[in-house]
Amino acid sequence: MHAVPTSSCCRSCSRSGTFAFDSYAGAAEPLHGETVTALASAAADHGVAVLAGSFVEDLAASTAAGFETPAGEGYANTAVFLDRDGNRRGVYRKHHLFGYDSAEAELLTPGESLSTVEFDGFTVATTTCYDLRFPELYRRLVEAGATLVLVPSAWPYPRVEHWQLLPRARAVENLLYVAAINGVGEFNSANLLGRSAVYDPWGTRVAALGEQRGLLEARLDPEAVSQRREEFPALADRRDP
Structure with a gap:
């Protein structure tokens, strides 16, 4: 499997700005809205899987269209996994909403379910941004x-060291791949630091970008996960406290 993360911003975030909280309602869209539809078309046209998002989801509109949502109204921070045919395979709504110097926790509804998708020999999951600080989610x-x-x-800056540490820690402690895809540019008073990177199950950084928008390619091997877990069976030794 080839993973190609980019340092950029999604369509709806580009309209509203990741930290432009006053614009969330106007930029929100349902699961079958402009962002997901455009990226599903691109996935099918180019024969690649795409993670669409994250974007501000209009839960009322999604519910009205027949999608299962955690609430019949309000908004969520949502990402959608699209396969090579543009089919919607997984939906993840951010579980941990950021409350420090942010209105996200006041404006959005947290997700309630996990998302895993079988793709190219991997079981692919999604988490979003602040979720990185909660290792129990990754253990689930x-x-x-x-x-x-x-x-x-x-x-954003200035939390550079946290961004470089946390994805790697999640990869090491769970013996899996982590592709940490960050935005770049300035949104309101927040300056996003970029530095997207892919970490293997041993915590080795196998591909990385700098602070500017870019594209990188990483070759991922599903056998590397099972091999590491067999050679170093830390997960099997885990005990509940």
Whole structure:
């Protein structure tokens, strides 16, 4: 499997700005809205899987269209996994909403379910940005079979060292791949630091970008996950406290 993360911003975030909270309602869209539809078309046209998002989801509109949502109204920070044919395979709504110097926790509804998708020999899961700080979420994903976690993010300065540490730590402690995809550019007073990177199950950074918008390619091997877990069976030794 080839993973190609980019440092950029999604369509709806580009309209509203990741930290432009006053614009969330106007930029929100349902699961079958402009962002997902455009990226599904691109996935099918080019024969590649795409993680669409994250974007501000209009839960009322999604519910009205027949989609299962955590609430019949309000908004969520949502990412959608699209396969090579543009089919919607997984939906993840951010579980941990950022409350520090942010209105996200006041404006959005947290997700309630995990998302895992079988793709190219991997069990692919998604978490979003601040979720990185909660290792128990990743352990639940491991229990669900995850071998690759995609992490779309809007991680700003000055927390550079945290961004470089946390994805790697999640990869090491769970013996899986983590693709941490960050935005770049300035949104309101937040300056996103970029530095998207892919970490293997041993915590080695196998591909990385700098602070500017860019594209990188990483070759991922599903056998590397099972091999590491067999050679170093830390997950099997885990005990509940």
